[in-house]
Ligand code: HEM
C-alpha cells in the first residue's frame with residue numbers, strides 16, 4: 001500500500017515517531033479515565049500529552065522545510081562562553097531561594113556579562129542554538 | 130558529505146582560547162567534549178555516591194552500631210539515592226547519547242550545541258549545590274530521594290539542606306531536559322543521507338525512546354519541586370492533603386519514567402556490545418524498535434504503583450499496566466538472547482558486563498512485577514525488599530550496562546586501550562559483590578526490615594544477612610578500585626587504540642579514535658549506509674565477515 005498517508009509518513013518519519021508516541025500516551029490516558037482516577041492525575045498526563053504534541057509539531061515544521069537539517073556548525077570559534085556564564089548566573093539566581101534575594105548582586109552581573117558575550121558572538125555570525 | 134571541509138576551515142577556538150586548555154574544554158560546543166564532560170562528571174560522582182553507600186553498609190554490618198547518628202544516616206541515604214539517580218545514572222545515560230548519537234547518525238555535530246553545553250553546566254552546578262548541603266550547620270537534605278511533604282516542608286525539615294537539594298535537582302533536571310532535546314532532535318533531523326529511521330543503530334533508538342520520556346516526564350519533576358519550594362515558603366499549603374498526594378503524583382509521574390531513562394540507553398549499549406562480540410547482526414531489530422517505543426509509552430502509565438499503599442490511587446489500572454510491561458520487556462529479552470545464541474562469542478570485558486546484565490536485570494525486572502502487584506506490595510513496601518529490587522534494576526542492571534559501555538567505547542573516545550586483565554578483575558569482583566550485597570536484602574525485606582533505618586536491634590535477627598551484604602559491599606569497593614586503576618593505567622601508558630578495535634557495526638567505528646572535530650572528513654568519509662550495521666555489511670561484502 002502506498003497511499004497518500006503512507007507517503008506522507010515516509011516523508012516525515014521523525015514527526016510520525018514523536019506524534020505516534022504522543023497518541024500512544026493518549027490511548028493509555030483514555031483507559032485511565034475509565035478507571036476514575038483523580039482529576040489532578042488526569043490533567044497531569046494531559047499536560048504531558050500537550051508537550052509531546054508540541055514537540056511533534058516542531059519536528060514536523062522542520063521536516064517540511066527539507067528532508068534533513070544541516071547541522072549548525074558554522075560557529076566562528078568553538079566558543080560557548082555565553083551559555084556557560086548564563087548557567088552560572090542562573091545557579092546563583094537559584095540560590096536566592098536558599099539564602100537571600102541579595103544574591104542578585106552576583107547573579108545579575110553574571111547574566112549581564114553572558115548577554116554581552118552572546119551579542120558579540122552573534123555579531124561574528126555565530127548561532128544561538 | 131561534502132560539508133566537512135568547510136566546517137574544518139571554521140574550526141579552532143576563538144582567537145583567545147586555546148582549544149586544549151581547561152577553558153577550551155569548559156566552553157567547547159563540540160558534542161564529544163560535552164558528552165565526555167558529562168560522563169566524566171557522572172563517573173566521579175559515581176565513586177563519591179558509592180563511598181556514601183559504603184559508609185551506610187559499615188554502620189549496618191552489625192546490629193546496634195552507632196558509627197553515625199541517625200540524622201547523619203538520613204543524609205547519607207538521601208544524598209546517595211538522589212546523587213545516583215539525578216547526578217549519575219541519568220546524566221551519564223544522556224551524556225552517552227550526546228557523544229554517540231551524532232556519530233551514529235553520521236552528523237558532523239549535535240543539533241543545538243549551545244543548549245547541550247548549557248545543559249551540562251546546569252547539571253554540574255546542580256550537583257555541586259546539592260552536595261554543598263553537607264557543609265550546612267543542619268546538614269544535607271535528609272528526606273530521601275523523593276522528598277515527600279509534609280516531611281520535607283520547612284516545619285519538619287528546617288535548615289538549608291533541603292532548599293539546596295531543591296535548587297540543585299531543579300538545575301540538573303533542566304540540564305538533562307536540554308541535553309535530551311538536543312539528542313532527540315539530532316536523531317530525528319540530522320541523519321546523514323541514506324540513514325533512514327530503520328537504519329539507526331539500536332543504541333540510537335534507545336536514546337529516542339529515552340528522550341521522548343525526558344520530554345514527557347521531566348517537566349513534572351520541575352512542577353513537583355516548585356510545589357515543594359512554595360510549600361517551604363508557605364507551609365500551610367501542605368495542611369491540605371490534596372497537595373501532599375498531588376506532590377506524589379507529580380513526583381512519580383517523573384519518578385517511574387526516569388527509571389527507564391536510566392535503563393534504555395544502557396540496554397541499547399548492551400545490545401550493540403552483544404551483537405558486535407557475537408559477530409552477528411542484532412537479532413529482531415524491528416521488533417525491538419517497536420517494543421522500545423511501546424515500553425516507553427507504557428512506562429508513562431504506571432507511576433501510581435508507587436502510591437499503592439496510600440490508598441488514593443486507582444490500583445487496578447496501575448497494576449494492570451505494570452504487569453503489561455512484561456510483554457515489551459519479554460520481546461527485548463528475546464532479542465538480546467537471540468543475538469547471542471548461535472553467535473561466535475568473543476569474551477572481552479565489555480562482553481562480560483553485557484552478558485551479566487541479562488540475568489541480573491531479569492531479577493530486578495521480575496521483582497518489579499512482584500511489587501507491581503498490590504497484594505505483594507502491601508507486604509513489602511518501604512522494606513529492604515524494595516531496596517533490593519531497585520538496586521538489581523539500577524546497579525546489577527543499568528550500572529553493568531554502563532561499564533559495558535565504558536569498556537566498549539573507551540578506545541573510541543580516548544584513543545587508548547583499557548587493560549583486559551584489570552577489566553576482568555573489575556568484572557569478577559563486581560559480579561560477586563553485587564549479588565552478595567543485594568540478594569540478601571530480598572530476605573531482609575521479606576522478614577520485615579524497614580528501609581531507611583540507621584540501625585536495628587539484635588533480637589530482630591537481621592544481623593547475619595546484613596553482615597553478608599556488607600561483605601559484598603567490600604567486594605564492590607575492591608572492584609571499583611580495579612576500575613580506577615585501569616583508567617589510570619590507560620592514561621599513563623597510553624596504549625594506542627586503532628579506529629575499530631572490535632570490528633564494530635555502526636558509523637562511529639568508521640572514523641578515527643578519537644574522532645576529529647566534525648566527526649567525518651574527506652579522509653575519513655562516511656561509508657555507504659546500507660543497514661543498521663553498515664560496517665558489518667562492508668565486511669560481509671569483502672567476504673571477511675560473517676553475517
Ligand atoms: C548505580 C548505582 C546505585 C544507584 C542508582 C542507587 C540508588 C539508590 C536509591 C535510589 C536509594 C534509596 C534512597 C532513599 O531511600 O531515598 C538507595 C539506597 C541505598 N543504597 Fe544505593 N544505589 C546504587 C549503588 C549502591 C551500592 C553499590 C550500594 C552498596 C555498596 C548501595 C547501598 C545502598 C544502601 C545501603 C541504601 C540505603 C538503604 C536504606 O537505608 O533504606 N547502593 N540507593
Ligand SMILES: [Cu+2]
Nearest residue numbers: 385432434435
Ligand atoms: Cu515505578
